[in-house]
Amino acid sequence: MHPVQVEENIRKIKEGDRLLREDFLENNKTFIHKIACKFTRRLLEWGRDDELAVALMALDEAIDRFRADAGVPFPAYARIVILSRLTDHRRRENRSASVEVPLPQQGDESSSAEFSKAWEVYLLETAAREREEEIKEFAELLNGYGVSFEDLVKCSPRHRDTRRSLMLAAAELTKRENLLKEFRVKKKLPLMELENCTGISRKTLERGRKYIIAISLLISRQNDFLHMSSYLRLPVQG
Amino acid sequence: MEERGIVAKIKGKSCIVITPDGEFKKVPLPGSGLTGIGQEITFRKKRGVPYLRHFMVAASMLLVFIFAGRFYLGQAPEASAYMTIDINPSIELAVASDGKVISGSGLNSDGRIIISKIKVKGCALPEAVELIIKQAMADHFLSSEQDNVVLATITFDNGEAAAIDLESVYGAIRESMDTGGLDAEVIIKPVQPEVRQEAIKSGVSTGRFLLLQKSAEKSIQFSGELGTMNLGEMEREKKMSLIHLLQDTDEEDATGIGEEKKNIYDRRGIFVERNNTGSKNIPGADKTQDGKDDIPDNRKLGKDNGKINVNEHDLKNGDEEKDSQRDNSGGKTKDKSNDKDERSGGEQGRNGNR
Numbered sequence: 001m002h003p004v005q006v007e008e009n010i011r012k013i014k015e016g017d018r019l020l021r022e023d024f025l026e027n028n029k030t031f032i033h034k035i036a037c038k039f040t041r042r043l044l045e046w047g048r049d050d051e052l053a054v055a056l057m058a059l060d061e062a063i064d065r066f067r068a069d070a071g072v073p074f075p076a077y078a079r080i081v082i083l084s085r086l087t088d089h090r091r092r093e094n095r096s097a098s099v100e101v102p103l104p105q106q107g108d109e110s111s112s113a114e115f116s117k118a119w120e121v122y123l124l125e126t127a128a129r130e131r132e133e134e135i136k137e138f139a140e141l142l143n144g145y146g147v148s149f150e151d152l153v154k155c156s157p158r159h160r161d162t163r164r165s166l167m168l169a170a171a172e173l174t175k176r177e178n179l180l181k182e183f184r185v186k187k188k189l190p191l192m193e194l195e196n197c198t199g200i201s202r203k204t205l206e207r208g209r210k211y212i213i214a215i216s217l218l219i220s221r222q223n224d225f226l227h228m229s230s231y232l233r234l235p236v237q238g
Numbered sequence: 239m240e241e242r243g244i245v246a247k248i249k250g251k252s253c254i255v256i257t258p259d260g261e262f263k264k265v266p267l268p269g270s271g272l273t274g275i276g277q278e279i280t281f282r283k284k285r286g287v288p289y290l291r292h293f294m295v296a297a298s299m300l301l302v303f304i305f306a307g308r309f310y311l312g313q314a315p316e317a318s319a320y321m322t323i324d325i326n327p328s329i330e331l332a333v334a335s336d337g338k339v340i341s342g343s344g345l346n347s348d349g350r351i352i353i354s355k356i357k358v359k360g361c362a363l364p365e366a367v368e369l370i371i372k373q374a375m376a377d378h379f380l381s382s383e384q385d386n387v388v389l390a391t392i393t394f395d396n397g398e399a400a401a402i403d404l405e406s407v408y409g410a411i412r413e414s415m416d417t418g419g420l421d422a423e424v425i426i427k428p429v430q431p432e433v434r435q436e437a438i439k440s441g442v443s444t445g446r447f448l449l450l451q452k453s454a455e456k457s458i459q460f461s462g463e464l465g466t467m468n469l470g471e472m473e474r475e476k477k478m479s480l481i482h483l484l485q486d487t488d489e490e491d492a493t494g495i496g497e498e499k500k501n502i503y504d505r506r507g508i509f510v511e512r513n514n515t516g517s518k519n520i521p522g523a524d525k526t527q528d529g530k531d532d533i534p535d536n537r538k539l540g541k542d543n544g545k546i547n548v549n550e551h552d553l554k555n556g557d558e559e560k561d562s563q564r565d566n567s568g569g570k571t572k573d574k575s576n577d578k579d580e581r582s583g584g585e586q587g588r589n590g591n592r
Contacts, residue, residue: 133276134276135275149254163259163261
């Protein structure tokens with residue numbers, strides 16, 4: 001689910017592209033699967049577990065409800081919706097919750113302005129909390145590679161083109177399984193290989209080493225850093 | 239230009255943000271409201287030259303160096319000697335080793351007035367002295383109505399005798415006095431650098447400080463401020479000659495006039511009394527001086543011949559004058575005539591040496 005492509009696709013789907021909607025749901029099954037597994041804390045299987053069906057429906061719902069101007073990227077938005085639905089589902093299953101807190105159903109949004117307002121607040125609060133957690137997690141992850149935000153301030157290239165090429169290098173790194181693996185194990189960039197496959201000079205790579213580390217981590221773990229990776233205009237992958 | 243970014247880290251009053259362009263930036267924390275990590279903020283993009291601050295620092299350093307350099311160059315010939323001149327105005331001249339005046343400064347208010355009216359920088363020392371005397375005359379610090387005293391001290395910074403000869407300074411003073419039709423007691427005395435330091439500390443000119451010292455030795459009390467008093471008035475008040483005060487302090491100068499002329503000359507300076515001792519002060523002073531038994535002969539010598547001093551050089555144009563003065567003073571007292579003989583003997587000796 002690449003942020004830039006996603007938003008474009010969502011727009012098209014909303015305009016009534018049925019086929020694309022099918023495609024989109026199909027393509028994002030892994031995304032749904034991950035979220036649902038994390039939520040239930042067990043390995044789910046398509047066709048066996050209800051949670052996956054609930055999550056898939058939630059994603060479909062998220063497409064319709066998504067508004068680009070809300071300030072929350074679609075993947076993060078979808079995740080919030082999916083998690084809400086899964087919560088609802090669990091309550092129904094357990095019958096422990098006496099009061100349901102359902103999302104306003106499609107179509108009857110107009111019936112309760114108050115409800116949709118509350119949902120909006122909830123959404124933004126959740127998104128903000130998630131973002132904060134994400135950044136903290138990202139900082140910790142970077143720390144493992146010996147990189148801090150201060151370092152990134154110092155070495156992030158001033159020039160947009162330079163940043164772009166470093167981002168491309170990072171994308172290149174994440175695309176190659178073997179390089180990514182090497183990078184994760186050694187916690188060191190395979191600069192030589194990167195130089196060969198991107199054509200960016202060694203000097204530039206060397207200088208932006210920490211920046212490349214940060215961006216590759218962000219790309220390779222996009223699904224964990226939904227907010228951040230959506231916020232950054234990362235180069236199109238693949 | 240406004241920019242947006244997600245706050246990644248907050249540190250004091252600034253925070254690190256991640257912009258949508260993928261740049262990590264350190265920006266000041268927005269003052270309004272509580273900003274937390276993960277929040278999106280807007281901030282102002284820095285304008286202008288990114289390295290403006292560095293440029294400014296470099297430029298200001300450069301300026302400092304330029305000015306300092308200039309100042310330094312101006313002072314490049316370092317002062318090797320200082321001359322102070324006290325009339326009532328006190329003036330100090332810093333003199334380079336080549337005899338040129340580097341700077342002049344007034345040590346009291348009158349001195350500052352005088353120095354502000356003339357330009358001594360770059361002049362040869364005698365010229366500068368002449369200028370000062372002339373200006374002092376113009377401002378009536380020296381006039382025929384009063385007892386004029388010109389007290390000059392000279393301090394050689396490193397102890398070496400620089401290219402300044404007291405004689406030419408004396409000549410300059412004398413000349414300008416003559417053209418103004420005035421006469422004065424002229425004292426030119428070399429002093430030790432330490433004395434000058436002390437004087438600077440106490441805030442008076444070296445000459446005045448010297449007076450203070452000597453008078454303290456002799457337990458003479460000066461009423462009023464030594465720093466501001468007119469020397470002529472002072473003399474009158476105390477009924478004494480400053481020459482005596484200053485002259486009789488060196489101990490080992492009694493002998494060797496002929497042989498070690500140069501040395502003594504350097505050490506002792508030039509002491510010239512007023513020609514027209516119109517007031518009775520000076521003779522009076524003489525008397526007190528003469529009364530003292532322990533004074534070496536040659537000192538008295540210096541005093542009683544109106545214009546001459548023991549260890550003074552032959553003032554080239556002054557021979558005739560001297561003679562006449564000798565005649566004048568010859569009859570004053572008995573012992574003085576004796577002294578005269580002795581003195582002329584000494585002079586002969588000197589001539590013989592030459």
